[in-house]
Amino acid sequence: PESGWDRPTMKRCWHYLDATSRSFAAVIHELDGDLSRVVALFYLVLRALDTIEDDMTIPIEKKAPLLEDFYKHLEEDGWNFQESGPNEKDRALLQEFEVVVTEFKRLDEGYRTAIADITKKMGAGMSRYAKMHAASGGKFSVDTLPSFDLYCHFVAGLVGEGLSRLFSASGKESKHLGDQLTLSNSMGLLLQKTNILRDFREDVDEGRVFWPAEIWSKYVKSPEELHQPGNEDKAMWALSEMAVDALSHATDALDYLTLLGNQSVFNFCAIPQVMAMATLEACFLNPAVMHRNVKIRKGEAVGLIIGATNPRDVAYTFRDYARKIHAKARSNDPSFIKIAVLAGRIEQWT
Numbered sequence: 078p079e080s081g082w083d084r085p086t087m088k089r090c091w092h093y094l095d096a097t098s099r100s101f102a103a104v105i106h107e108l109d110g111d112l113s114r115v116v117a118l119f120y121l122v123l124r125a126l127d128t129i130e131d132d133m134t135i136p137i138e139k140k141a142p143l144l145e146d147f148y149k150h151l152e153e154d155g156w157n158f159q160e161s162g163p164n165e166k167d168r169a170l171l172q173e174f175e176v177v178v179t180e181f182k183r184l185d186e187g188y189r190t191a192i193a194d195i196t197k198k199m200g201a202g203m204s205r206y207a208k209m210h211a212a213s214g215g216k217f218s219v220d221t222l223p224s225f226d227l228y229c230h231f232v233a234g235l236v237g238e239g240l241s242r243l244f245s246a247s248g249k250e251s252k253h254l255g256d257q258l259t260l261s262n263s264m265g266l267l268l269q270k271t272n273i274l275r276d277f278r279e280d281v282d283e284g285r286v287f288w289p290a291e292i293w294s295k296y297v298k299s300p301e302e303l304h305q306p307g308n309e310d311k312a313m314w315a316l317s318e319m320a321v322d323a324l325s326h327a328t329d330a331l332d333y334l335t336l337l338g339n340q341s342v343f344n345f346c347a348i349p350q351v352m353a354m355a356t357l358e359a360c361f362l363n364p365a366v367m368h369r370n371v372k373i374r375k376g377e378a379v380g381l382i383i384g385a386t387n388p389r390d391v392a393y394t395f396r397d398y399a400r401k402i403h404a405k406a407r408s409n410d411p412s413f414i415k416i417a418v419l420a421g422r423i424e425q426w427t
């Protein structure tokens with residue numbers, strides 16, 4: 078079995094993929110040929126790195142080098158990490174990380190180079206923001222919109238970049254896809270910005286503020302005030318600005334999807350994007366975002382998956398959500414015009 082697919086270490090990797098990812102595991106399993114195993118390992122490497130980033134129990138003196146040097150551990154047989162905090166949901170992956178190392182070292186060199194390069198860049202970027210957060214005594218939030226874009230580039234844009242390089246290296250997509258840095262970045266930013274918008278309450282309750290100060294500081298002195306009684310309109314205007322910022326990546330995502338030729342790669346890329354558009358619409362001007370995680374209903378999700386198999390239908394899905402968001406917009410919302418312009422831009426794209 079050492080040479081076959083049922084290697085014990087690969088079985089453990091599939092276990093961790095399913096255990097650590099509700100949304101991505103299913104679409105990763107759908108990828109053709111060896112891409113599913115390569116992308117699964119790429120996911121596990123970055124989820125392990127993110128589990129270190131998210132862990133507030135690790136002192137910055139230890140966390141920074143762990144993040145910056147993580148890519149080096151991909152070559153160290155037997156490496157794992159036993160010191161995650163008790164609340165880290167994916168700590169088991171780090172505790173048995175040696176199975177990922179074993180399988181990573183069996184990958185073709187082109188895949189290993191791309192994964193190690195993205196891991197190195199992401200770890201360096203995460204470390205930079207972790208140091209700023211530590212230096213501010215935990216009060217730090219991303220300040221300007223460009224800094225928000227840079228953080229999201231590090232944690233999600235680079236994933237898009239890495240995926241494009243893996244798709245090109247597999248020969249299943251054009252060799253030029255790996256050069257599409259702007260469009261690949263936008264694929265990640267639409268997803269990450271949507272998650273940050275949706276997770277506002279959960280994050281702010283844990284003292285993690287990802288919403289840029291450039292947005293919330295126009296309305297309140299500190300972000301947690303947004304969910305306090307009396308600030309409902311301010312909260313909705315801030316939420317609206319976050320939605321405009323995320324939506325600005327929608328047409329790049331559509332452009333990226335039109336570059337794909339392999340059906341399984343298209344489905345893998347399109348499904349998270351249409352889910353993000355549905356989530357943005359569900360959250361838009363929705364006061365519930367200030368109190369809980371707003372999730373789209375199972376039935377809607379199934380409908381989206383069925384309609385995400387070709388660029389035209391995906392464009393229509395984007396257009397339908399853009400229209401719904403535009404219809405919900407209120408004329409006294411400072412972002413009212415920007416929403417109309419963005420909805421028009423998505424309409425024009427289709």
Ligand SMILES: O=C(O)CO[C@@H](C(=O)O)[C@@H](OCCCCCc1ccc2ccccc2c1)C(=O)NCCCCCc1ccc2ccccc2c1
Binds near residue numbers: 116
């Ligand atoms: O802790 C959590 O559960 C959530 O953590 C968030 C955070 O800490 O901000 C945050 O952690 C980010 C750092 C680790 C990235 C892990 C990842 C995610 C999806 C992948 C999909 C395929 C291959 C590799 C992947 C790697 C997170 O998971 N955000 C979810 C959105 C990230 C989207 C990444 C991405 C980018 C471009 C894509 C293009 C096409 C298809 C999928 C894509 C997926």
Ligand SMILES: [Mg+2]
Binds near residue numbers: 127128131
């Ligand atoms: Mg995380």
Ligand SMILES: [Mg+2]
Binds near residue numbers: 127130131232
């Ligand atoms: Mg994180």
